[in-house]
Amino acid sequence: MDSTRAEFDIVFGGGGTAACVAAGRLAAANPTLRILILEAGEHTKDEESHVQPGRYFGHLSPTSTTLDFHVGKPSKSLAGRSLVIPSGRCIGGGSSVNFTMYTRASASDYDDWETQYHNPGWGSKDLLPLLRKTETYQVHPNLPTHGYSGPLKVSWGGYVTNIADQFLQVAAATDTDRKYTEDTNNFYECNRYGKWPKWIDGETGKRSDPAHYYIYNQEANENLVIWTGQRVKRVLFEGERAVGLEYVADVVHRPDADQTPHQVYAACLVVLCGGAFGSPAILERSGIGAADLLAKHDVPLKVNLPGVGESFQGKLVFVATSASDEADTFDSLIRGDIAETTKQYDMWTEGKGLLAANGMDAGIKIRPIGDEDFEDLGPDFEKRWNEYFVNAPDKPVIWFGPSSFLLGDHTTAPVRKYFSMAYVNEYPVSMGSVHISSGEDPHASSDFNPAFLNHPADLATLRWGYKKTREIARRMKYFRGEHLPIHPKFTADSEAICKKDSRGPVALDAPRLRYTEEDDRVIDDFHRQFIQTSWHSLGTCAMKPREEGGVVDPRLNVYGTTNLKLSIAPANVGANTYSSALTVGEKAAVLIAEDLGLQLGEVAVLETSKRTLSSVDDLVPVPTKDLDDFAGLEGIEGLNITNTKPPMITVM
Known part of the structure; x- marks a missing residue:
């Protein structure tokens, strides 16, 4: 792979749940957009250990190569134990190895994100359409808070x-x-x-994960590229502008791999999707974090953001x-x-x-x-x-x-x-931290305090x-x-x-x-x-005001930088984190498309009269009509009506 000056429009650092959703949505709507996903783990396409839901036990083995195992500091609160918490390391991340539990957050969780942490556009009324957009709910028809035309199936299994x-x-x-x-x-x-x-297709019995239903189903789109076995080391900058990523070969599957750093460049945007452990480490190795910690590891300070790596939450x-x-x-x-x-x-x-x-x-x-x-x-x-x-x-x-x-x-x-x-x-009071133990070695273990x-x-x-x-x-x-x-x-x-x-x-x-x-x-x-972990780690690059320990703003921009986005939750949710990660991925795709002036969403036009159209699920593609046909529909959640020729209703 010669990547001396490899360049894409958008480069994703990490190929987990949110990355697959955001990259997949953007690529589907804009097939000429050049997108790269860099992932330390390997592909999961059609692998039985991933598509068979009941095989999730195998991923918990100490010899597993589909997980990274993060060892916490010994703690008096845990009777002197060192808690080990895994995170996904494969295309799809945790969604490709988890228990497939369909557990959504409460509306007030997202309302807290919006009001308590000052993130306009992240309340329950904004995110419910995106929650619905991800799923086809096979359990029961016509429930108002569920979706029935999304790529991921939900069933009893x-x-x-x-x-x-x-x-x-x-x-x-x-x-x-x-x-x-x-x-x-x-x-x-x-x-x-x-x-x-469960996130299981009730007809096929297969796991519903974004790797297969947002990414692998687009293999004909050659502009969506995935490089596996590559661990992100740091973000490349020109001044405040993020212009690419530096990476090295991962050593789990290739223990003798050449560790020469390579660079890949992004003409438009760099998006970090390394999760609660990977994202803060990449930022800190890039000079973004607490000044005293970076000085300890001889990392030149770029942006003093003490919130990086803090507020770790799990359960x-x-x-x-x-x-x-x-x-x-x-x-x-x-x-x-x-x-x-x-x-x-x-x-x-x-x-x-x-x-x-x-x-x-x-x-x-x-x-x-x-x-x-x-x-x-x-x-x-x-x-x-x-x-x-x-x-x-x-x-x-x-x-x-x-x-x-x-x-x-x-x-x-x-x-x-x-x-x-x-x-x-569901909502532990205790919060821990995740930091780098080396400013240079991306394979080094985290300095991790779970604080359970x-x-x-x-x-x-x-x-x-x-x-x-x-x-x-x-x-x-x-x-x-x-x-x-x-x-x-x-x-x-x-x-x-x-x-x-x-x-x-x-x-x-x-x-x-x-x-x-x-x-x-x-x-x-x-x-x-x-006590053990539920693998629901979040919070270490919180979306909240900078003066309150925040790392990203409501548009997922990393403070003190430009052209660098990162997706992570500001506070815990009373649920498995998978559903929220999907939603953050959908929201990230919307924000990126807006920032870059791209099209996003499936085009669907009115088939029935406006008197019977009550939700986005009543829309199906038909020949376009005049804009007058769409009068009075602006209040329907999840719709964007454009005054174009021909006019369009876009399902957002």
């Missing part, structure tokens, strides 16, 4: 386990304060139990129980049982079975309601509740639900069936999650005792002591377990010793 059904039955019988819903992700409410959708806990033989679980598949793998592969070719699923089929975004909930949360959570949650009724405190497998070490666990209960603190559990409110929410999920799990008919290595070690005289073996569940009306103050301390110690 190819198999829903009986563990999920039993979880919902027990929840309905024991938690009468909260009801069932057909739409657990309707954007405006929480505290409802329900089945859980997850699983506890495991033994399950009866009647339970549907992934355990044989995870252990590599040949007969089970063969059986499931044959089913997957028809879009069915465990390989077309993820084993996480039900759940709830939950917040406290009554005295019992607030008693379990305790005084450590009271201030957080009053300041953050009480006036945002769509914000859950945690998410929890069953997982039809042992998320743990199968090599040391008895060979049998398991199910786990996952509970996730540094605030007592975070322990309180997890303690509540443990108690809530345990009460449901021990009433489920498939329950056969608690997997003690992944449970608190209560004292022998505690009413809450865990039991390894059980012939069956307790009765639905059995009394609720009571926990002493000492029991609560044991639960807290358990979380310090066992």
Whole structure:
């Protein structure tokens, strides 16, 4: 590859979720636009480990080459442990390796981005059309907050386990304060139990990721180029203007690769999409970051931005129980049982079975309601509740639900069936940091402080999650005792002591377990010793005012530079980050197109009369008509009507 003076119009540093969406949208609308994606990882096109959703376990192996593993500093809050947090390193990034959970943020999350962090155009009313634009929602027709013509499919997957059904039955019988819903992700409410959708095509059983449905489906467009196995070192500048990227060969797949730096140039724009770990490192090696940190690593200061690498946020806990033989679980598949793998592969070719699923089929975004909930949360959570949650009724405190497998070490666990209960603190108070450890070596490990559990409110929410999920799990008919290595070690005289073996569940009306103050301390110690990541990292290049620690403005421009954009969230969302990353990618495409005067969006023209047109989903391509036909349609979300000849309605 001779890239001595390779030049494109737009160069993306990183090929993850947001990059695939933005680059794909821009390339589709402007086929003469020269776009390059530089990605450290490798291609994922049609690779079974990526397109089969149920294979996500394999990416978590310590020997995985589709993830980067970031080792945190030892922490007293984590009982002296060093937390390891992975991030995607392949085309599609996390979207190509994640659990395919379809979990959207709440409307108030995006409204916070707009009002609290001063980002006009990033509120829920602005982003909902973009959320809808990404998806074809196969679960249920005609729901107003979902989309039905986007490139990514959303379904129940190819198999829903009986563990999920039993979880919902027990929840309905024991938690009468909260009801069932057909739409657990309707954007405006929480505290409802329900089945859980997935980013899986319900017809083919394949993973829905932007690599395949925004990028690989455009291979005929030779102006969209991808270079894999190339790790971005720094941004190239001429004065304040970003003009390109310097990169070296990645060493994961090519350990002996020549490390001579190469340069690639961008005539119009450089866009960094390295995620919560990669983007701050690239900025800091480029001289953009805190002045004292850059001086420590002998990096010449270009822009003093102390917010770079700060405000790291992430969140997850699983506890495991033994399950009866009647339970549907992934355990044989995870252990590599040949007969089970063969059986499931044959089913997957028809879009069915465990390989077309993820084993996480039900759940709830939950917040406290009554005295019992607030008693379990305790005084450590009271201030957080009053300041953050009480006036945002769509914000859950945690998410929890069953997982039809042992998320743990199968090599040391008895060979049998398991199910786990996952509970996730959706908005941790604790925030960490990610910085470079070398100003020159792009392969060097991060100086990473996750800061998990540094605030007592975070322990309180997890303690509540443990108690809530345990009460449901021990009433489920498939329950056969608690997997003690992944449970608190209560004292022998505690009413809450865990039991390894059980012939069956307790009765639905059995009394609720009571926990002493000492029991609560044991639960807290358990979380310090066992808490792991949910792989939902964000915040390290926040979109907020510069004087408040911001790194980019509302148009994603890096402060103190020109022609350099970066996409990252200013604050946490009560959800998996995949949906928000897709939305940020869609928004980035809109902003880039506006800045560069490019066309964006699919052209669609009115087919029915304006009296029946109520949303963008009523539009289909037909021969153009006069501009008068579009009168009165300006108020429809997601439409841009242009006064051109011929006139166009563009779906934005």
